[in-house]
Amino acid sequence: MKDVIVIGAGVIGALLARELAKYELDVLVIDKESDVGNETTMANSAIIHSGYDPKPGTLKARFNVLGNQMFPKLCEELDVDLKNNGSLTIALSEEEIPALLKLRKIALLNGVKVELLTPIEVFEKEPLLSKDVQGALFAPTAMIVDPFNLVAHALENAVDNGVILHLNEEVKNIQFIKEKNHYEVMTSNNTYQSKVILNAAGLYSDKIAKMVDEIDFEITPRKGEYLILDHFDQYLEKRFLTHTIFPMPSKKGKGILLSPTTSGNYIVGPSSHFVSDRSDFSTSKETISEVQLAAKKLIPSVPFKEVIRTFSGLRASSTRGDFIIEPLKNHPSFINLAGIDSPGLAASPAIADYVVNDLVKGLLTLKVKKDFNPYVRKYPRLKKMSVRERNELIKKDAAFGRIICNCEKVTLGELNDLMSRSLPILSVKAIKKRLRIGFGKCQGGFCQPFIVKYLSNYYNIDISEVKYDKVGSNIIKCSTKGCRL
Numbered sequence: 001m002k003d004v005i006v007i008g009a010g011v012i013g014a015l016l017a018r019e020l021a022k023y024e025l026d027v028l029v030i031d032k033e034s035d036v037g038n039e040t041t042m043a044n045s046a047i048i049h050s051g052y053d054p055k056p057g058t059l060k061a062r063f064n065v066l067g068n069q070m071f072p073k074l075c076e077e078l079d080v081d082l083k084n085n086g087s088l089t090i091a092l093s094e095e096e097i098p099a100l101l102k103l104r105k106i107a108l109l110n111g112v113k114v115e116l117l118t119p120i121e122v123f124e125k126e127p128l129l130s131k132d133v134q135g136a137l138f139a140p141t142a143m144i145v146d147p148f149n150l151v152a153h154a155l156e157n158a159v160d161n162g163v164i165l166h167l168n169e170e171v172k173n174i175q176f177i178k179e180k181n182h183y184e185v186m187t188s189n190n191t192y193q194s195k196v197i198l199n200a201a202g203l204y205s206d207k208i209a210k211m212v213d214e215i216d217f218e219i220t221p222r223k224g225e226y227l228i229l230d231h232f233d234q235y236l237e238k239r240f241l242t243h244t245i246f247p248m249p250s251k252k253g254k255g256i257l258l259s260p261t262t263s264g265n266y267i268v269g270p271s272s273h274f275v276s277d278r279s280d281f282s283t284s285k286e287t288i289s290e291v292q293l294a295a296k297k298l299i300p301s302v303p304f305k306e307v308i309r310t311f312s313g314l315r316a317s318s319t320r321g322d323f324i325i326e327p328l329k330n331h332p333s334f335i336n337l338a339g340i341d342s343p344g345l346a347a348s349p350a351i352a353d354y355v356v357n358d359l360v361k362g363l364l365t366l367k368v369k370k371d372f373n374p375y376v377r378k379y380p381r382l383k384k385m386s387v388r389e390r391n392e393l394i395k396k397d398a399a400f401g402r403i404i405c406n407c408e409k410v411t412l413g414e415l416n417d418l419m420s421r422s423l424p425i426l427s428v429k430a431i432k433k434r435l436r437i438g439f440g441k442c443q444g445g446f447c448q449p450f451i452v453k454y455l456s457n458y459y460n461i462d463i464s465e466v467k468y469d470k471v472g473s474n475i476i477k478c479s480t481k482g483c484r485l
């Protein structure tokens, strides 16, 4: 019998697991994907919003503001890249100034520090902005984060502290066993009993909840398409952009933004279109053009020749609008974490804190684990080290002297270190998300063959069995001579 089963290993499930790991509890996290954070958590803008725009009094406002404050300590403990770059919400016409003033009022009601800037002050911060700028709202507490490693390191830390993680396992059905007051969770691999269920299944959270009882919401996926620019100016004194730039928000949300990322790239997007297919992560020429056009209104000189990739993510928006963080009606021990669209990433640590220390606390005895270690073992990142530090490491282990990804300057030593940790690394994509191998200009063209061979050696399997990502995503069909197609 488990104390808690967490369904979903996105950022919400990961931070719930880590919070639960602080207590003497038997916790199991289940995800249908081959890696943690493989759905919405890996395809977003990666902004730790300040909380300047959610409607005051909503769960979005409450948890965004609290979550933002928790990020510096969280990322320090989990060794995750976080940068406090601040955001600018731009008014491009006189007509937008009243809306900017209204936004300032909302920010102040939410308890968020903001500053109204004149066009001159705006250009001092971002000289490449459109000459049409009439003013801006500066939010100094906005940050950017590495979302891939946030979820991975949070779960690594949870597993190091006793949580069990099952990947490639889909929850198929859940039954409440009234006489025993527990849930039976049937998955593609097994059946488990648990006293408490935390439903953090993102795009599928309504389907999971419906397995147990009727619900009064539905998930209506909203697609956001993006462009990624290379870190073309990484070594130049003057960067293209330092702040996150938002247009004025609309009914569709915060709008199409431009931002640096923690890896030195630039992200442009997202669009906002409702879709019916929860597994459609395609991008289209039309929407990408729409994104480019909107971005050019803010910065006319965006160097689109530096684009190295487009991608899309699906927001798990709900018909209720706000986050849904509450027990299912008539089921106090089944807690929904649904409709967690933006700012879910920014809100995630505060949501986890509330759910565990307020809701779960009323259901189970929470005995503090005395030996809980909040820190993950530091990741060796050669790109960030001084020449002296690098040389010292290479002296200890020559693998740190062998670069295996030229675009992102990643070494074999870093890959070996990753494989020695507690989370299973089952795919090429899992390595890509953590170390950035394949994220650069070559998009894996040069480095991927090495990674395929490495995984084949590591797991002692044929190279044709190595997967890019999910079941069926094998990269190599067979050797040229032995192939019978």
Ligand SMILES: Cc1cc2nc3c(=O)[nH]c(=O)nc-3n(C[C@H](O)[C@H](O)[C@H](O)COP(=O)(O)OP(=O)(O)OC[C@H]3O[C@@H](n4cnc5c(N)ncnc54)[C@H](O)[C@@H]3O)c2cc1C
Residues within 6 Å of the ligand: 007, 008, 009, 010, 011, 012, 013, 030, 031, 032, 033, 036, 037, 038, 039, 040, 041, 042, 043, 044, 045, 046, 047, 048, 049, 169, 170, 171, 172, 200, 201, 202, 203, 204, 205, 208, 223, 224, 225, 270, 313, 314, 315, 316, 340, 341, 342, 343, 344, 345, 346, 347
């Ligand atoms: C375009 C876009 C831009 C965004 N930008 C930002 C931003 O800048 N800042 C911000 O704060 N937020 C942003 N967000 C929102 C943020 O990404 C989400 O709130 C957050 O990632 C949600 O995490 P999650 O864990 O709830 O969902 P997910 O990451 O989707 O995790 C849910 C997990 O449940 C698993 N699962 C589902 N069904 C089953 C099943 N039956 N059995 C087992 N496992 C299952 C899935 O495989 C998945 O891994 C953005 C979202 C999008 C799409």
